[in-house]
Amino acid sequence: MSKKLKFLLPLFLFLVAVGFLAKGLFLNPHEVPSPLVGKPAPVFTAPLLGEAGKSFHSDEMKGQVWLLNVWASWCVACREEHPLLMEMAKTKKIITYGLDYKDTDAEAQQMLAAMGNPYDKVITDIDGKIGIDYGVYGVPETYLIDKLGVIRYKHTGPLTPEILLAKIVPLLNELQQ
Amino acid sequence: MIPAIGELSLILAFLFAIIQGTLPLVGVWRNKKTLINLAVPAARAQSGLIALAFFILGYSFYVNDFSVLYVASTSNSQLPTIYRLAAVWGGHEGSMLLWVSILAVWTIAVTMFAKNLPDSFRVRLIAVMGLVSVGFLAFILFTSNPFDRLIPAALDGRDLNPLLQDPGMVFHPPVLYMGYVGFSVAFAFAIAALLDGSLDNAWARWTRPWTTVAWAFLTLGIAFGSKWAYYELGWGGWWFWDAVENASFMPWLVGTALIHSLAVTEKRGAFKVWTVLLSICAFSLSLLGTFLVRSGVLTSVHAFATDPSRGIFILLYLVIVIGGALLLFALRAPNVGLGEKFDVVSRESFLLANNVVLAAAAGSVLLGTMYPLLIDALGGGKISVGPPYFDAVFVAIMAPGIFLMGLGPLAKWKKTSLPEIGTRLKLAAVISVVSALLVPSIMGKISLMVAVGVFMGAWVLSTTLILLQNRINSRQVASVSLINNLKGIPLAFYGMLLAHFGIGVFILGVTLVKGYETEQDVRMEINDVAKVDDLAFVFKGAKEIKGPNYLSSQGTFVVTSGNKTIGILHPEKRFYPVQGSTMTEADIQPGVFKDLYVSLGEPLEQGAWSVRIYIKPFVQWIWAGCIIMALGGLLALCDRRYRVVEKNIVKGKKRKK
Numbered sequence: 001m002s003k004k005l006k007f008l009l010p011l012f013l014f015l016v017a018v019g020f021l022a023k024g025l026f027l028n029p030h031e032v033p034s035p036l037v038g039k040p041a042p043v044f045t046a047p048l049l050g051e052a053g054k055s056f057h058s059d060e061m062k063g064q065v066w067l068l069n070v071w072a073s074w075c076v077a078c079r080e081e082h083p084l085l086m087e088m089a090k091t092k093k094i095i096t097y098g099l100d101y102k103d104t105d106a107e108a109q110q111m112l113a114a115m116g117n118p119y120d121k122v123i124t125d126i127d128g129k130i131g132i133d134y135g136v137y138g139v140p141e142t143y144l145i146d147k148l149g150v151i152r153y154k155h156t157g158p159l160t161p162e163i164l165l166a167k168i169v170p171l172l173n174e175l176q177q
Numbered sequence: 178m179i180p181a182i183g184e185l186s187l188i189l190a191f192l193f194a195i196i197q198g199t200l201p202l203v204g205v206w207r208n209k210k211t212l213i214n215l216a217v218p219a220a221r222a223q224s225g226l227i228a229l230a231f232f233i234l235g236y237s238f239y240v241n242d243f244s245v246l247y248v249a250s251t252s253n254s255q256l257p258t259i260y261r262l263a264a265v266w267g268g269h270e271g272s273m274l275l276w277v278s279i280l281a282v283w284t285i286a287v288t289m290f291a292k293n294l295p296d297s298f299r300v301r302l303i304a305v306m307g308l309v310s311v312g313f314l315a316f317i318l319f320t321s322n323p324f325d326r327l328i329p330a331a332l333d334g335r336d337l338n339p340l341l342q343d344p345g346m347v348f349h350p351p352v353l354y355m356g357y358v359g360f361s362v363a364f365a366f367a368i369a370a371l372l373d374g375s376l377d378n379a380w381a382r383w384t385r386p387w388t389t390v391a392w393a394f395l396t397l398g399i400a401f402g403s404k405w406a407y408y409e410l411g412w413g414g415w416w417f418w419d420a421v422e423n424a425s426f427m428p429w430l431v432g433t434a435l436i437h438s439l440a441v442t443e444k445r446g447a448f449k450v451w452t453v454l455l456s457i458c459a460f461s462l463s464l465l466g467t468f469l470v471r472s473g474v475l476t477s478v479h480a481f482a483t484d485p486s487r488g489i490f491i492l493l494y495l496v497i498v499i500g501g502a503l504l505l506f507a508l509r510a511p512n513v514g515l516g517e518k519f520d521v522v523s524r525e526s527f528l529l530a531n532n533v534v535l536a537a538a539a540g541s542v543l544l545g546t547m548y549p550l551l552i553d554a555l556g557g558g559k560i561s562v563g564p565p566y567f568d569a570v571f572v573a574i575m576a577p578g579i580f581l582m583g584l585g586p587l588a589k590w591k592k593t594s595l596p597e598i599g600t601r602l603k604l605a606a607v608i609s610v611v612s613a614l615l616v617p618s619i620m621g622k623i624s625l626m627v628a629v630g631v632f633m634g635a636w637v638l639s640t641t642l643i644l645l646q647n648r649i650n651s652r653q654v655a656s657v658s659l660i661n662n663l664k665g666i667p668l669a670f671y672g673m674l675l676a677h678f679g680i681g682v683f684i685l686g687v688t689l690v691k692g693y694e695t696e697q698d699v700r701m702e703i704n705d706v707a708k709v710d711d712l713a714f715v716f717k718g719a720k721e722i723k724g725p726n727y728l729s730s731q732g733t734f735v736v737t738s739g740n741k742t743i744g745i746l747h748p749e750k751r752f753y754p755v756q757g758s759t760m761t762e763a764d765i766q767p768g769v770f771k772d773l774y775v776s777l778g779e780p781l782e783q784g785a786w787s788v789r790i791y792i793k794p795f796v797q798w799i800w801a802g803c804i805i806m807a808l809g810g811l812l813a814l815c816d817r818r819y820r821v822v823e824k825n826i827v828k829g830k831k832r833k834k
Contacts, residue, residue, distance in 0.1 A: 007510045010454060011503035014461070018496055020547070021468065023554040025488040 042133035049122035066095040068143040072103040073111040075139040081158035085118035098122040183233035184324040190226035191314040197307030224281035231278040244330035253336035255726035264337040270323035279354040301369035312494040336755035345405030356395025357463040362387040364460035381442035393810030400803035411761035411776040418567040423546040424466025431459040434535035447516035461499040520592035527585035534578030583640030605639035630688025637681030672813025683802025689795035702785040727751040
């Protein structure tokens with residue numbers, strides 16, 4: 001019997017592979033789910049860009065719904081989403097903080113000077129430690145954090161008007177009530 | 178009107194494929210002559226109808242029929258005619274149609290050339306190919322119909338992806354698919370043999386030429402693809418271990434193992450179970466590759482539109498075809514005999530080792546390709562496996578196999594003496610060691626990686642030559658002239674030598690380009706000179722030119738060595754307005770010893786450009802090696818023993834052990 005079972009091995013291995021492939025079909029390779037969605041946002045203290053000596057503590061944001069947008073001057077995709085962020089800033093409907101990830105202050109300020117500054121404040125994360133806490137996968141990333149400091153939504157990659165209208169705005173309206 | 182005929186012929190082909198795949202099998206089972214006789218006409222009708230559909234799609238492209246959705250989305254009236262032809266397989270629907278068309282070509286070939294088989298076997302063979310075709314035609318008709326209409330018709334098409342507007346795209350997919358799909362014949366042979374219970378030497382002999390020719394096409398197809406990437410992507414790479422590349426490389430590795438294992442089965446009757454499993458695996462990996470590429474389950478530089486319903490359909494097809502084949506294998510294989518015994522040191526053992534190495538290599542590539550998917554499916558998050566894994570693991574696995582390549586062909590069947598082989602290969606060992614020491618010092622930079630690579634390349638080349646000399650000596654008698662002696666050696670033997678020789682050339686190319694390529698990213702103003710190695714590249718500025726469907730900035734570079742001009746290169750940066758995309762068109766001056774490769778980066782202020790310059794020593798050897806391998810395969814195919822009539826020898830003689 002065991003001799004016959006040996007010949008079933010290829011079939012068995014194949015069926016295991018099929019299981020994974022089937023599961024894989026329903027995963028979107030572009031969508032990176034965050035284990036942090038629904039969990040309290042990691043707490044941190046960090047210096048603010050262009051405000052020497054001042055530091056920011058994430059608890060300051062309690063009671064407000066806000067977006068944390070991870071960006072960097074070296075990141076090409078960030079320049080792509082930048083105009084949209086500028087549009088959002090004009091509406092003054094949402095507080096957006098930037099997290100300047102693994103960047104130098106000088107270059108970051110240069111980019112904001114050239115392209116406009118859509119952020120209410122920019123937190124600096126020179127060594128990328130905050131990014132690690134948040135599980136930053138690739139810049140740009142955007143986190144929506146509610147009044148209790150819980151991450152409610154995460155988007156990886158540049159923001160698009162579709163994502164903004166379909167996901168972020170409805171959730172934002174709901175949370176702000 | 179005409180596209181409707183195309184769709185109709187696909188539907189009819191689907192019906193004929195069902196007939197081809199079922200009724201003849203019933204006929205063999207019930208011994209009904211009328212049903213058996215349906216196999217060949219149904220197969221030919223099916224193939225003819227697919228060919229008609231294919232030509233109609235080609236015609237729709239030719240006349241710019243933008244009422245066909247697929248034409249409107251992959252072509253454009255400004256697209257040059259030759260690329261309109263390539264656009265037939267430039268998108269998902271068309272490449273699936275190409276897939277079944279190539280299957281039709283193989284089916285026709287089987288009905289024409291596989292004449293010397295026993296009737297029942299031949300009918301089963303054709304029926305299995307019909308069943309393979311049924312699934313694919315259903316897939317095309319239900320999820321990917323290339324003849325879907327666009328009413329009202331588009332004014333103009335969205336154009337072919339500029340990346341694919343390259344002569345390489347005209348040849349690469351059909352040749353690659355000839356290889357991919359060609360393994361369906363070996364697969365059908367295996368299934369027919371399992372159904373028939375006639376898994377014997379004769380079966381191996383029938384399968385061999387079909388496998389070899391498919392393998393030769395696959396080799397060429399992969400080489401074309403690699404060359405296309407080298408020319409077209411503009412960063413001088415020739416292999417990226419991308420999922421789509423791996424999808425074609427895995428069947429190649431298993432197909433190579435299969436060729437060797439078939440030799441053992443034919444000559445010695447051994448490895449039967451293993452050979453039949455390899456036949457199934459080679460084609461299964463081709464199908465898996467199709468799934469990976471077409472379902473969008475993996476992200477890849479070959480980004481295709483993704484659609485889960487297509488993925489589910491192909492997966493179901495995989496389950497039926499591969500699962501069914503493996504189930505049949507599990508039921509029938511235990512009754513297959515083991516064949517003749519052999520010693521631990523024998524040609525059989527060496528070939529077994531070769532098979533283990535190739536299978537392990539294919540396994541490691543499969544693991545690396547699927548790993549991101551496995552981890553993701555298990556909830557481990559997104560990861561990507563890159564070239565460092567593949568380079569390290571693949572090379573480490575293959576190295577012993579390359580070494581054995583020198584020993585195997587010299588070994589005798591059944592039992593051989595290692596010391597004797599050792600004596601014969603002394604000279605090869607000396608040549609290889611000397612080359613490994615000499616080549617790096619001539620090239621001016623010594624590294625272990627290069628020394629090992631050169632050793633392996635020289636080892637394969639020199640052992641191959643010694644093998645030829647050995648063969649001549651063993652046959653040389655005073656009365657026979659050298660020419661007649663050489664003529665007397667079977668073509669299959671020359672084919673093997675040539676294919677092995679190609680591997681040696683390939684290894685040298687890979688080693689030397691990896692070890693000694695130089696790259697420079699520079700900002701160049703007009704008349705700036707960039708020194709790379711001992712060459713000077715002078716930038717003479719860029720001018721605007723207009724192509725048939727693009728605008729281009731064309732740079733001029735004069736390359737000098739000392740005071741001598743050795744080349745003028747015109748790399749381009751092209752803008753394709755229809756898709757709004759920019760393409761880098763590198764210019765390459767190929768050479769036996771080095772390629773000069775210049776590509777334009779971005780335009781900077783005042784006529785300056787960022788420029789990338791590469792010198793790629795021996796890079797052409799990579800593709801030359803592949804072409805030599807493929808020629809070896811084709812040469813073996815011409816061996817006369819495949820043409821002798823075998824019908825009398827085998828007919829009616831079912832061996833059961």
